Amino acid sequence: MTTPNYLLAVALAAAGWSNHETSRRLNSRAADRGHPGIAIDHTRVGRWIRRGELPRPPVPELLAELLTEQLRRPYTPEGLGIAPTRNVVVPLDDREYETLTLNAAAVNMPVKNYAQALLRRALSQIPSPNTVASKEV
Known part of the structure; x- marks a missing residue:
């Protein structure tokens, strides 16, 4: 890489x-x-x-x-970008892609890195299925 x-x-x-x-x-x-x-x-x-x-x-x-x-906040190897990755394809329409590229440029990041950061942040907000299942029991 x-x-x-x-x-x-x-x-x-x-x-x-x-x-x-x-x-x-x-x-x-x-x-x-x-x-x-x-x-x-x-x-x-x-x-x-x-x-x-x-x-x-x-x-x-x-x-x-x-x-x-x-x-004093949780970090993981995946969240730091130092673990093996799995590729995920997310199709975007033209408007979504344009928004993504404009925002990435505004923070001076390559689009790929910006998209990864957005996805990681969104996923960190979702409780894991194990946590949800243990609360239901």
């Missing part, structure tokens, strides 16, 4: 972490959790952001955990 990972970039900026700080925290957490073979450096973090490369497990989970603690 060669598309920048804006989701990760924004989350790391919100945490106030540089690539060096991110790698330091990840290495520390990995060692604490029994993963001594993990050795992330700042250049690797940069590739996750600039090129959209995906870190190997357990790094996505560890990073989501660290950001959740730092920013």
